[in-house]
Amino acid sequence: MNPELIVMLTHNDRTVSNAAEIFEACKDAPAVNWGFKEVGLPLEEMKQLFSYMKQCGKRTFLEVVAYTEEECMEGAKMAVACGVDVLMGTLFFDSINDYCKANGLKYMPFVGKITGRPSVLEGTIEGMIEEANSYLAKGVYGIDLLGYRYTGDAAELNRAFVAGVKAPVCLAGSISNYQRLDEVKATGAWTFTIGGAFFENKFDGTFAEQITKVVEYMAK
Numbered sequence: 001m002n003p004e005l006i007v008m009l010t011h012n013d014r015t016v017s018n019a020a021e022i023f024e025a026c027k028d029a030p031a032v033n034w035g036f037k038e039v040g041l042p043l044e045e046m047k048q049l050f051s052y053m054k055q056c057g058k059r060t061f062l063e064v065v066a067y068t069e070e071e072c073m074e075g076a077k078m079a080v081a082c083g084v085d086v087l088m089g090t091l092f093f094d095s096i097n098d099y100c101k102a103n104g105l106k107y108m109p110f111v112g113k114i115t116g117r118p119s120v121l122e123g124t125i126e127g128m129i130e131e132a133n134s135y136l137a138k139g140v141y142g143i144d145l146l147g148y149r150y151t152g153d154a155a156e157l158n159r160a161f162v163a164g165v166k167a168p169v170c171l172a173g174s175i176s177n178y179q180r181l182d183e184v185k186a187t188g189a190w191t192f193t194i195g196g197a198f199f200e201n202k203f204d205g206t207f208a209e210q211i212t213k214v215v216e217y218m219a220k
Contacts, residue, residue: 002218003184006033006061006170007211008195013065013118015040016199020049022207027056029211033191035061035088038075043082050082063088063144063172063193065117072096079105088144088170092135106141108170114146119173121146125157129164142168142190148180149173155183162187176202181217 007026009019015036016022023034034053041049050060062084064075072090079087080103090096092109100107111131112123123131132143143165147158162169168190175184176197184192194214197203203210 001188003171003187003189004033004191005031005211005214005218006035006191006193007031007198008061008063008193009034009036010040010063010195011199012196013037013039015046017041020045020052023049023053025206026208026211027053027058029208030215031211032057032059033061034058035063035084035086035193036195038062038064038066038078043078046078047082050084054083059086060084061086061088064090065119067091067114069093069095073099076100076105076107086141088172092131092140094138097135097138097140101139108142108144108168109135109140110144110146111135112146112150114149119146119149120151121149122151125152125160128157129161132161132165132167136165136167140167142170144170144172146173147171148175158183158187158189162189176200178217181214185218 053060062079066072066075076096076099086106088108090109111128112121114121148154150157158171171184171189171192175194198207198210203213
């Protein structure tokens with residue numbers, strides 16, 4: 001299976017204020033996976049939009065860019081309140097893993113040393129694979145890898161990481177051209193996210209046209 005696109009209604013790691021309008025205009029584009037970040041919209045609007053996405057047959061993702069246990073837990077509680085299918089991001093904490101299990105929420109935490117917003121990823125490839133496998137042993141669903149935010153060789157990290165982690169891996173962030181799409185496809189990852197690149201028109205067209213182009217390109 002080729003990696004599947006997750007359309008993120010986010011730019012610079014924040015949900016865009018007109019996320020609902022964009023989804024309405026693009027809901028018939030050939031993408032099943034949709035999500036956004038934990039900041040940028042009021043919680044009630046988040047709930048309404050995720051509910052509507054599910055009504056439209058979409059698989060839903062909330063990605064939380066937070067680094068303290070308290071903030072990460074707040075994000076996990078938002079994910080449960082919104083009824084999303086998958087919580088992506090947060091640094092791993094046992095408390096959040098337990099909370100996700102108790103609430104039937106699939107959990108895909110970050111690995112590596114992550115700082116800032118938009119995030120920067122540091123660490124060794126071997127260390128990140130080891131870290132991921134320790135989380136999988138604790139029952140997480142998969143891993144959210146900020147591959148193209150890596151300070152080292154991103155393509156090598158993505159390839160080695162997906163090969164070394166026998167679980168769903170999402171390659172998230174900064175996938176903005178066809179070369180990177182080729183690299184993502186070659187990894188065999190489960191999913192990958194695109195948000196900012198669509199808002200910056202990196203794939204040339206309306207938002208819906210860009211989604212269609214990327215999905216068709218990955219299906220080749």
